[in-house]
Amino acid sequence: MNLIESKTTSLSHSGLPTTVGIIGGGIAGSTIALRLAEQGINVQLFEEGTSLVNGPPICHLHAGGNLYREISDQQCITLLKQSIDTLRVYRHTTNIRPTVIAIPCNDVGNSNDLLPRLILLQQTYQTLVEQDPKNCVLGEPKDYFKLYQRHELESLALQANPEHPLTPDQWMIPVAKSINLDQFKYPLIMVQEYGLSVFRIAATLTLALDKLTQCHVHTNSKVISLAEQGTGWQVNYQDSTNQQHQINVDYLVNAGGYRTGTIDDLAHIPRQRMVEFKAAYITHWSQCDAQWPEVIFHGERGTPNGMAQLTPYPDGFFQLHGMTQDITLFKNGLVSSNEDSAQPQLNASFKEKLQQHWSQPEIEQRTQRAINHMAQFVGKFKQATVGGKPLFGAQQIPGNDPTLRAADVSYSHQRYARSEIVKASSALSVADAIVDQLAALGLIPQPTLQTRENEFPVSQQLSLHDIVTYAEKLATERGFPTSLARPIGHNIK
CATH class of the missing domain: 3.50.50.60 (FAD/NAD(P)-binding domain)
Structure with a gap:
């Protein structure tokens, strides 16, 4: 039996x-x-x-929800607990690499504003591991996040890219070598939010x-x-x-x-619910000579300075999000239900995309916009090219x-x-x-x-x-x- x-x-x-x-x-x-x-x-x-x-383009575990500075601490704790369970059950689906959070100088946010939440999440993770050692799936709780001041990045930038990064510092080296340090507020933050392979x-x-x-x-x-x-x-x-x-x-x-x-x-x-159509773009950076962490450049959603997200895969492939209406978000892409139907109605152009009907010019145009958006922060990324068709989908959001x-x-x-x-x-x-x-x-x-x-x-x-x-x-x-x-x-x- x-x-x-x-x-x-x-x-x-x-x-x-x-x-x-x-x-x-x-x-x-x-x-x-x-x-x-x-x-x-x-x-x-x-x-x-x-x-x-x-x-939809699943790529990120959200082990603490640190991509989203606008959500509540309770939502972050919930996402942390759910992510730990996900790693324990779907143990071969994770891309184990940290996520770096960088706040540009022209952004209204401040790195130190994130610290209370990070400390809370670290303490929560520590408690969960003490309750059950099998919950230790995001590295040691003491290493859940690490802060990097400018002088530390300047020092890391002098080191060679490691072939197989293991420590937080080793993961940070290609970032330190590739970004313009004058563009950011300090500290930069590295957090143990991993990737997921859909x-x-x-x-x-x-x-x-x-x-x-x-x-x-x-x-x-x-x-x-x-x-x-x-x-x-x-x-x-x-x-x-x-x-x-x-x-x-x-x-x-x-x-x-x-x-x-x-x-x-x-x-x-x-x-009552909402539906939002979004897309992420596949790019290939053939000149890339390092294993990268994921990097999140914070920005105001829906504006030309919207968040830029660089998600690494093997062999020089990267998935890009740019939270602007010209890249990941779309004009009229967020719709709500009404009294006549529980189903929010996307317009015909989105329905065509959901049926795999993207025009090649639009794929190339939006992917190139994503590359340009990322190249603001990672200058050499302008060498990247279109690496495939977009990952896309419509995301439901209950309520309003x-x-x-x-x-x-x-x-x-x-x-x-x-x-x-x-x-x-x-x-x-x-x-x-x-x-x-x-x-x-x-x-x-x-x-x-x-x-x-x-x-x-x-x-x-x-x-x-x-x-x-x-x-x-x-x-x-x-x-x-x-x-x-x-x-x-x-x-x-």
């Missing part, structure tokens, strides 16, 4: 095994499916696309769910109608051949991502606060849950909440207390080699460089 077959069978009120339907195979829906199936719960997962986790997350989820017979994954399947029943929901969907099918489930999870509102409309459940970053789940009906994550690291929180809700309704036994690792026995057994191999296949199928699928600084061949 394997691990999954030995789980306690969950029964619905009809006496049959409980079945949970999940609409949407993005990071949230697939994680919920994995969490439930790993515990022996029957799952029907519906995904309109051809593969799982093919949505391709390795997709690979992990796909490979694990393939091994779990309790989970039935329906790709190329569009849910076309829902009917609430006394003891659950009837889900009607259409497959790739336009054949229609019907499945009854005891509990329904709406994990539709930016299209969550369309599922709410099918279920006749109102909800566009600065919200830590969100998880909401309920409107007894047997209907709505995933409302904004950041990928929140997916496990949704899954936990749904497990608790299923137990409270008597649809599954009360779960026993387990370690994070023991909650995911099948996925924990996946090898780095198998995950990277499949991730490279996904990157190729989706038209991206395979370098984006590989870990930083590691050769798995």
Whole structure:
């Protein structure tokens, strides 16, 4: 008997095994499916696309939310805790490298304004590690962040770039050598916020769910109608051949991502939310001779001086965000729901982009703008070229606060849950909440207390080699460089 077959069978009120339907195979829906199936719960997962986790440009763990100086300390603590859980479960999906935060002289912010939050996060991390040593996944708590004054950067700039940086100082060397030190306020900050590979997350989820017979994954399947029943929901969907099918489930999870509102409309459940279309750009800097940390140059969102984000991958590839309307943000790209529909309506041009219809001139124009934006701070980056098509997607934001970053789940009906994550690291929180809700309704036994690792026995057994191999296949199928699928600084061949 394997691990999954030995789980306690969950029964619905009809006496049959409980079945949970999940609409949407993005990071949230697939994680919920994995969490439930790993515990022996029957799952029907519906995904309109051809593969799982093919949505917004996930690239950053947000282990403390330090990219966002405008969000609350509580949101930062929540993101820290969620990120630790994510690293423990998706252990082969992380790009382990720190993040540098630099504040330009022309910005209204000040580095010292961030210190109270950083100290709070460091103390929180220390407490979490003391509670459970397995939480020590972001390095030692004492090293969670480090400050760099100008004279320290001047000294580091004289050193050679290390081939395999290990210490904070070694990671900082290429930054010190490449930026104009006159442009910034001091100190610069290095924090242990790591990267995430969307391709390795997709690979992990796909490979694990393939091994779990309790989970039935329906790709190329569009849910076309829902009917609430006394003891659950009837889900009607259409497959790739336009054949229609019907499945009854005891509990329904709406994990539709930016299209969550369309599922709410099918279920006749109102909800207020926002949707924002954003894009990140793939560039190739062939002259790059160092392993870089991620670097965040703070700036006022939506202005020409919006934040610039440099995210490194192997082989000289970098993903760029520029939080201006000419680069990552788009005019009219943030929309809200209304009284007639829970689904905010993006205009036709964004819908075309979401269907992969980008014109080559626009790809080149926006990518070049991103390169120019970054070259303000890293002068040599002007040598970079277009490295591939953009990573893009629409991000849902529940409610009416566009600065919200830590969100998880909401309920409107007894047997209907709505995933409302904004950041990928929140997916496990949704899954936990749904497990608790299923137990409270008597649809599954009360779960026993387990370690994070023991909650995911099948996925924990996946090898780095198998995950990277499949991730490279996904990157190729989706038209991206395979370098984006590989870990930083590691050769798995």
